[in-house]
Amino acid sequence: MSEEKPAEDGVGNRTGNEAADEGGEAAPKFRRRKEARPDELLDAALDLFVEKGFDRTKVEEIARRAGVSKGAVYLYFPSKDAVIEALVDRAVGTLVGEVTERIRHYRGDPRVLLRQLMPLFLARVSDPRILAIPKLVIREAPSHPKLAQIYRDRVIGRVEPALTALFRQGVEGGYIRAIDPQMAVRVLLGPFLMHVLLADVFGIYPESDRPGDLRIPELFETHLTLLFAGLEPDPDPRKEPTHG
């Protein structure tokens, strides 16, 4: 898997050129940054949408945070709706293609692949700017079906089937317990969603030395330990304990 390719899981690829602005090349003092403008606007919009929601964010605020005038927004985007759509569009831009391909072609114990993919996923989940996109989509989807559609078409609709297939072949190959592959995907990903929303929506964080610390690695550890142990094929069905 190519780690050097930026944002290949399509969750986010912020330009991150804030510091580079007047950077390397010629860089005249008042250089126009035509090409950067849309990205700066999207960055500003993302912050605000996450913070206050789409409807409560004014176009002027986006402009102000991006350092341009209200009218300038309309030079780059035909409407406010177009901004949020472009936002999600940009984030899922380079897409998850490579990873899903890798998952789809894998044959063997799913746990082995999942363990390999772990650092990548961990990195994604730990980056607030990347997490912002699905959180935004979840929140605004009802009023912006297009967002849900984009995200589904380009991210979830690809990852979910791939993971489902991964579990299915794992079951069929006898590598893991015989479970419903589709449901297993929910089990695999759900805890992270819960973890993030608990913190984001309700401010409920795990106990930690550092305030606001999500302790993502601990979640990974706990979750994968449980899941991987649970996935172990039953060596002797008669011995299986029945709880409750």
Added chain:
Amino acid sequence: MSEEKPAEDGVGNRTGNEAADEGGEAAPKFRRRKEARPDELLDAALDLFVEKGFDRTKVEEIARRAGVSKGAVYLYFPSKDAVIEALVDRAVGTLVGEVTERIRHYRGDPRVLLRQLMPLFLARVSDPRILAIPKLVIREAPSHPKLAQIYRDRVIGRVEPALTALFRQGVEGGYIRAIDPQMAVRVLLGPFLMHVLLADVFGIYPESDRPGDLRIPELFETHLTLLFAGLEPDPDPRKEPTHG
């Protein structure tokens, strides 16, 4: 646990008296229903908020759906904000007290208690009107911190610590594998959240004969099988407890 007590888990207690109204007579015009009005309005508002979001729902729409005029809404609620707050307030009204108490006082293998509570939780999760509330809170929390606060104070803030304690004593008693109790709560509940949001936000349902079927029981089955097996203490340490 008293199943006859309505809505004791505080997730929702809709009046459900739409048909009852003033009893058996001849449907008394459209006046003098002071008692029922607030609930009718909240029902209407819930539908609309879930469907289109708070900001996109007009007060007049709420009124129209409840069969009254715009002004009537303000006879019962001082503002539009008050409506959504009352909505969540009503839903968490009778509260989760009993269940959390039961969880908190339990001693033994957590899996046994969780299995017992399963039907109750399953019923909750399967009722769209009950699920609507947390979905609403998740969506509107950033613009209505009060909602998040109510839900945290009355529901999550009680359930989460109780479950954490449940796992903790399970670990300490040697009934289950030594995992981080807080993270285990995310693992326990996350899959349901993921399942519901996948369907709600992206329209991604598990394959099923019936369209729109969430197949909650299958999720339960898969999730608990994996989780319970995963929780099994490591057989090696000879210390293995006897479940059930």
Added chain:
Amino acid sequence: MSEEKPAEDGVGNRTGNEAADEGGEAAPKFRRRKEARPDELLDAALDLFVEKGFDRTKVEEIARRAGVSKGAVYLYFPSKDAVIEALVDRAVGTLVGEVTERIRHYRGDPRVLLRQLMPLFLARVSDPRILAIPKLVIREAPSHPKLAQIYRDRVIGRVEPALTALFRQGVEGGYIRAIDPQMAVRVLLGPFLMHVLLADVFGIYPESDRPGDLRIPELFETHLTLLFAGLEPDPDPRKEPTHG
């Protein structure tokens, strides 16, 4: 002049039967007070109109202060506008007839008559409930021309010409200095208006031991001393001082 006749100058004749209500006669405990209702409503309305202005006073407030329901107001008055009109109408009811007649028929030094009328006028000006009416009219006249009309037709339009005539005959008879009679009326009455508005609008009261004391008698004393001395016919025109 008959001092026993109440409110014959038409500035106000509040019922003042609040205490007498359950008074003298049979007085059953829950006696309906049909006839008193309108007056009670007007009393309540007057208080509120003076306090907050007509537009800012709600019909329900009037009703509440009068101890009845909102709907009851409409049993006695066809509209909110009708209330304020009835208010002024009632106040100018018994009218200024007698006094104006007396003024109109007087012949001689105006100062003599004015001195005689002083106690009556002083009583009027010192009663807040009576003063409330002209203050109300002044304030609401632009939006309720009818009020101004009533007050002009029944009070000012009678008093002003009478006083003008009084001064005119005083001048013609050589009793007082040759001044413009119409303007003299402004000079006669203006200081009281100024005094009252200064206190009412700006809270500017004369220095006094008692806070909120208008010290009306002192104003009378000062004003009449100056005016009466000023009215003295010039004994010797050559002696007249030239100031500035």
Added chain:
Amino acid sequence: MSEEKPAEDGVGNRTGNEAADEGGEAAPKFRRRKEARPDELLDAALDLFVEKGFDRTKVEEIARRAGVSKGAVYLYFPSKDAVIEALVDRAVGTLVGEVTERIRHYRGDPRVLLRQLMPLFLARVSDPRILAIPKLVIREAPSHPKLAQIYRDRVIGRVEPALTALFRQGVEGGYIRAIDPQMAVRVLLGPFLMHVLLADVFGIYPESDRPGDLRIPELFETHLTLLFAGLEPDPDPRKEPTHG
């Protein structure tokens, strides 16, 4: 006293640039007049407030009269209340400082100074736009205490004490009759107030060739003649006439 300084008595300083606008060119459409807009709006608002009262004037009317759209009002004022406050604020802007200082430092017969100030005061009282402000304040004070406060702090609260002091030193210096200085201020100013309100509220004007003529000079003449004669120190107490 510097007559060339505009509006130094703080009663009004309308811009009066209606015709000037952007200078002599071709009337630049209806845009880009940021500078003038607030004053235009205030002018429009003043007219309407005086005509119909604050509560009965719609923001859209103010806008229309100023030749802009409803929303434009909110570019310059945060609320409708702010408009009326700015109105009074503007009017009392440059303030009465100079005049009050002059009054306060004067020593001698008050009548001499008052006679000198007469043209100034006459000019103020004769200008409808200036008179509009106190009339507005009187009317709206109960619902907008801030207005009364501004006007009291900046105008009346300065002029009244100054005039009181003027009379007091006049009495102490033996220049005028021994009267209560505070009450004398009411006597001095009241007739003008009465005159103006009589015309404004009730449409009662002095007889004149020109309809709507206030005949202010005649009022001045009559009032000052009476007042100044009345203020003359009693040359021989025994000779004082006792009327009534």
Added chain:
DNA sequence: TATGAATGAGACTTCATTCAT
């Protein structure tokens, strides 16, 4: 390309008035 003044549809909220009870 960029600005920001201006627009005006539309939302929330108020409250005089009605009317079934």
Added chain:
DNA sequence: AATGAATGAAGTCTCATTCAT
């Protein structure tokens, strides 16, 4: 006669979008 729930017109204020400069 009295109530107070209900109505809906009307008003204040917001903000996405336009466009002259």
